[in-house]
Amino acid sequence: MTSSASHYLNRFRAYLRIDQTIRDDAAEEIYGHLEDKTQELEENGLSREEAGKMAAQSLGSPELIAQQIYETHAQGSWTEAFFSALPHFLAAFLFASYYYWHNIIGLSIILALTVGIAVYGWHRGKPIWLFPWLGYYLMPVVVTGILLLSLPQGWGWMAALIYIPLALFVFVYIVRQTARRDWLYASLMLAPMAVMFGWFLSVGAGNELLANDMWLGRLQAKMPWIVASFIALAGATIGFIRLKPRRHKILSLLTPPVVVLLSVALASRGNIDLWGWLILLFSLSAFAIPVWMQARAYQ
């Protein structure tokens, strides 16, 4: 391979953020084209390096080709959009039904459905619609860490010292694995966590989370806002799946944190303690960092 071809393919690969199998195939195909063209130009009397350079030039901008190929594959079907948004609709339904009916049967059905769909998605080669579901599965890992802080004095910190590094390892590992495929998928995955985490922490911190009556009462008071934020998240997810240009996808993903921040601020009327705000901002930044990294990569 000539240095021009190698440089061209590196640029092409770096810019084409799609499923690795499709990316490898596309790069291999472009490589074949470069080789054929180089060979033809060599037969016309050019040196290998010159021919390689001209072959790369005749193909045009690798970024433009990558962008056009990305847009071809970026738009998910309506079915994918539905499955991606479904966990958010279920979360909204769950909160709404608990508020009105305290529906434990509904909760059990939703949990069974959630696990069933995740298992199905996992065995279907981890399609894009699985990522929002994965975000909900990470929730127990994080919430357990917070609840550990509520154990009796001394025990809580000891448990946290053991648990938090383990939980962080799991969290970082999953985020990195997801981001390898595409940074935006990591944000898609973390979006529900940012929303849910923010809401729970806006109603109480530390020991208050175990004092049922207090935080449950506050949570119920904010329920319409919570339901609205999950519906907004579902809408943003549908937008993310259906939109073609990457910029529009990023914009769509940025909507939920803005909605959550506004909702939390409006619903609490500014009555959130410092701890709550810090955790809220932390969870939102965990969600926003992949979007920001992607935006930088895009520039």
Added chain:
Amino acid sequence: MNYGRELLKGNTDSLLLCLISSQPTYGYQIVKELEKRSNGYFQFKEGTLYPALHRLERERLIEGKWQILPNGQQRRYYYITERGRHVLVSKLATWQDFSTAVQAVIQPETA
């Protein structure tokens, strides 16, 4: 705006489907064949071919299959699908009607 380029852009799918329907072929050969059959009239930026092929494949109008050449190099050959054939027939019929109508307008005596 380049009128010829716009026309080519609007008919890329038909041209690609037509070429692929005559025989399974690969990217570089498509570029060459288009140039040859049109006596050099169609010379588009080679890279724009691949997004179009990806789009047609995603729409299940064509199907790509890898073939290994004796020298070890891999080539992705495209085959037209049944669905692709139907779309091609429909596109060619539309084009024929359009072309006849344009001809009738600009040269009424020959229509």
